[in-house]
Amino acid sequence: MGTVVDSGKKEANGSSLSEKKVTVVFVLGGPGSGKGTQCTNIVEHFGYTHLSAGDLLRAEKESGSENGTMIQNMIKEGKIVPSEVTIKLLQRAMQANNNDKFLIDGFPRNEENRAAFESVTGIEPEFVLFFDCSEVVMERRLLGRNQGRADDNIDTIRKRFKVYMESTLPVIEYYNSKGKVRKIDAEKPVEEVFEAVKSVFTPLHEKVA
Numbered sequence: 001m002g003t004v005v006d007s008g009k010k011e012a013n014g015s016s017l018s019e020k021k022v023t024v025v026f027v028l029g030g031p032g033s034g035k036g037t038q039c040t041n042i043v044e045h046f047g048y049t050h051l052s053a054g055d056l057l058r059a060e061k062e063s064g065s066e067n068g069t070m071i072q073n074m075i076k077e078g079k080i081v082p083s084e085v086t087i088k089l090l091q092r093a094m095q096a097n098n099n100d101k102f103l104i105d106g107f108p109r110n111e112e113n114r115a116a117f118e119s120v121t122g123i124e125p126e127f128v129l130f131f132d133c134s135e136v137v138m139e140r141r142l143l144g145r146n147q148g149r150a151d152d153n154i155d156t157i158r159k160r161f162k163v164y165m166e167s168t169l170p171v172i173e174y175y176n177s178k179g180k181v182r183k184i185d186a187e188k189p190v191e192e193v194f195e196a197v198k199s200v201f202t203p204l205h206e207k208v209a
């Protein structure tokens, strides 16, 4: 009462998605590093909603969208779909969900993804969870993944590794220079990787399960 509220002040906790304040964690790492696997564990233990950019793009392709053929071609070639398409899918998914905590998996994959997401949504990630894994191990996992994916073949895998090195590592480096990267040794067994993941999330959240 009678106090001037500083409406220009940024919320200390969470960024704005329209009127909703949300916490976003980006989950990055090479193809096959275990992003999706660990996101499932994080959802169970810490109550986040998991949004995989790759899954959203595959679903968009399946829905018969006008972008379907373009998405399919990009995935087959291991290329990164223009951010306009991917960001629209991520925004729609966040707005349709009542949760205020999101794991965004496999995004931003290049500088264009990163800069566009920030300017379109105004959201800055709380931190970036980075799964560090060698190509030898990632290749073995991808070839054994068995999910019928059009891009889990050796030709496309090599292209994806190149895109990862050239386009995604610089994004991780950008966030590292801002002190936002939480690096995890992703070569260990799933349970051990999750122990390391828990030590990143536990200080921030009450355990829900």
Ligand SMILES: Nc1ncnc2c1ncn2[C@@H]1O[C@H](COP(=O)(O)OP(=O)(O)O)[C@@H](O)[C@H]1O
Binding pocket: 029, 030, 031, 032, 033, 034, 035, 036, 037, 038, 141, 142, 144, 145, 146, 186, 187, 188, 189, 190, 191, 193
């Ligand atoms: N720590 C791990 N050790 C061994 N295999 C793993 C590990 N994490 C994931 N996998 C397996 O490797 C494959 C790729 O994992 P996934 O979570 O889909 O990775 P990403 O989403 O980073 O491509 C899957 O078959 C998964 O079961």
Ligand SMILES: Nc1ccn([C@@H]2O[C@H](COP(=O)(O)OP(=O)(O)O)[C@@H](O)[C@H]2O)c(=O)n1
Binding pocket: 030, 031, 032, 035, 036, 052, 053, 054, 055, 057, 074, 075, 076, 078, 079, 080, 081, 082, 086, 105, 106, 107, 108, 109, 113, 151, 160
């Ligand atoms: N931000 C993103 C994420 C994925 N993709 C596309 O979707 C493919 C699969 O992404 P994914 O995240 O499901 O792959 P994994 O790293 O989980 O193996 C990528 O190789 C890209 O072709 C994209 O274009 N832009």
Ligand SMILES: [Mg+2]
Binding pocket: 035, 036, 052, 054, 106
């Ligand atoms: Mg994945």
